[in-house]
Amino acid sequence: MERPKPDSGEGKTIMSKLHAGVVLLILGLAGAGVELWGKSGAFRPVALAGNEMPAGAPGSASSGHLNRASKSFDVMKSSSFRMLVDPLAPPPQTIDKPVEQVRKNIQVLKGLPDSQLFPLMNVVGDSLGVHCDYCHVTQGPDPATGRDRWSYERDDKPAKGRAREMMKMVLDINKTSFGGNQLVTCYSCHRGTTRVQQVVPLPPVDFTLPGTERKRAALPTAEQLLNDYVKSVWGQNAGTNLKTIVYKLVVERSQGRTNAVWQQILPTTQEIMIKGSDKYLVRITTPQGVITQAVNGSVGWISDNKGSRELSAAEVEQLKRNALLYAAVKMVEQPAQMTVLGLEKLGDRDAYVVSVTARPQTTTKYFFDAQTGLLLRKLTTTSTLLAPLPEQIDYEDYRDVGGVKFPFTIRTSEGAAFVTRTRKFTEVKINISVDDAVFKMPANQKQ
Ligand code: HEC
Numbered sequence: 001m002e003r004p005k006p007d008s009g010e011g012k013t014i015m016s017k018l019h020a021g022v023v024l025l026i027l028g029l030a031g032a033g034v035e036l037w038g039k040s041g042a043f044r045p046v047a048l049a050g051n052e053m054p055a056g057a058p059g060s061a062s063s064g065h066l067n068r069a070s071k072s073f074d075v076m077k078s079s080s081f082r083m084l085v086d087p088l089a090p091p092p093q094t095i096d097k098p099v100e101q102v103r104k105n106i107q108v109l110k111g112l113p114d115s116q117l118f119p120l121m122n123v124v125g126d127s128l129g130v131h132c133d134y135c136h137v138t139q140g141p142d143p144a145t146g147r148d149r150w151s152y153e154r155d156d157k158p159a160k161g162r163a164r165e166m167m168k169m170v171l172d173i174n175k176t177s178f179g180g181n182q183l184v185t186c187y188s189c190h191r192g193t194t195r196v197q198q199v200v201p202l203p204p205v206d207f208t209l210p211g212t213e214r215k216r217a218a219l220p221t222a223e224q225l226l227n228d229y230v231k232s233v234w235g236q237n238a239g240t241n242l243k244t245i246v247y248k249l250v251v252e253r254s255q256g257r258t259n260a261v262w263q264q265i266l267p268t269t270q271e272i273m274i275k276g277s278d279k280y281l282v283r284i285t286t287p288q289g290v291i292t293q294a295v296n297g298s299v300g301w302i303s304d305n306k307g308s309r310e311l312s313a314a315e316v317e318q319l320k321r322n323a324l325l326y327a328a329v330k331m332v333e334q335p336a337q338m339t340v341l342g343l344e345k346l347g348d349r350d351a352y353v354v355s356v357t358a359r360p361q362t363t364t365k366y367f368f369d370a371q372t373g374l375l376l377r378k379l380t381t382t383s384t385l386l387a388p389l390p391e392q393i394d395y396e397d398y399r400d401v402g403g404v405k406f407p408f409t410i411r412t413s414e415g416a417a418f419v420t421r422t423r424k425f426t427e428v429k430i431n432i433s434v435d436d437a438v439f440k441m442p443a444n445q446k447q
């Protein structure tokens, strides 16, 4: 179902933005979700699925007790592509007022940063299995732009009032019964529907029968899981010979975002090149032409058919985070930072779940296939006033390329349906020769 994009009522194309000198990040096209429109119509990056690269909590990277696994992890560091960004650096400063100062009719969510309001509303809708119009009033599409005109502040619909009460209840339950931890959310009860279940499903399972009880099996250590992961990606050679990776892929957006503005920035194909540990390039073919963005050591740039410019430090950082999606080994954390939570079902697979808390507000869970050892999912949650905001990367369809395992499908998603992106790789090549010159910014620099 279509969800409106906050304040995105302007139709400038990505190209004009490139030259308008606004904070530009088409990085989202290459990597995972990036909030393309901020309040003023400027591109505004937010940390989203696939862009998170938490690692190296203090003292962990080289804390001596990594024994058996440490060799692999050194290899992970040196020959998997990973330009290390400081994972504990505070996120870029954004001017972010409390929502009650920006919006017209906030009674419960006071203190929530305004940038979190829409992501949270998406999650509220997802939890109940409804669209925004279940609670909010719309006046139909604006004839000029074709976009829906919403009056979010209005309280006409009873569901909105009910939702307010529920929000108060959730804040209260977590405070009084769960020590302020955000354990109960709308989803805990609603499970994707407005009808909340009261009765257990019958006939009941007979838990005296063998195999019915969910017993706690002995779990592997984080170190074993990481070791298995690295080995299953690289085989016994531990990837020491991985010099370049070149991908061709098609990026599919989920259904739902059909208006003209989004169509304009819909990339169809991409080419990605990785060389050594500090060179990364993404070439995006859009209906308007080709856009290239790259990181070359500490420098980043972006270019299209009208010119090029250097990226800001924050943009370079973001691009590096995106790059991790395409590294052979897709995580940078060390075992000492991880807690093994248990075995869970992921579709028809059994997966070991490991969690890392990089910052107080942010938790990442990795799901490793219990049979193959490969990484199946990365789920990052950021807690907010009301409920955690999830961002997920799913790695699917692993295939062997010259002895290295690559997922041939990568899907990134978060609360809003239209943000889901599925990257399908049409070609993956390793160790083909890629000239260093490719990563240099084209000379015709403007601005
Ligand atoms: C289940 C009901 C429900 C759904 C679904 C829902 N909202 Fe809300 N929304 C609320 C409630 C309740 C408030 C007021 C919160 C408060 O008073 O603190 C609110 C407030 C807002 C506001 C602030 C309005 C103002 O000016 O005061 C915006 C904007 C908003 N929602 C957008 C959305 C969007 C976009 C969606 C769909 C992605 C959505 N909402 C889905 C219940 C809902």
Ligand code: HEC
Pocket: 124, 128, 159, 160, 162, 163, 164, 166, 167, 170, 184, 185, 186, 187, 188, 189, 190, 194, 196
């Ligand atoms: C502790 C369980 C629980 C939690 C948590 C919970 N709800 Fe509910 N909710 C219910 C129950 C039970 C009903 C049905 C009440 C009824 O039938 O009158 C309900 C009904 C609703 C309805 C009315 C649905 C309809 O029939 O139109 C809305 C809207 C709603 N909840 C929103 C929310 C939102 C938003 C959250 C999170 C902020 C939330 N709920 C969290 C239990 C919960």
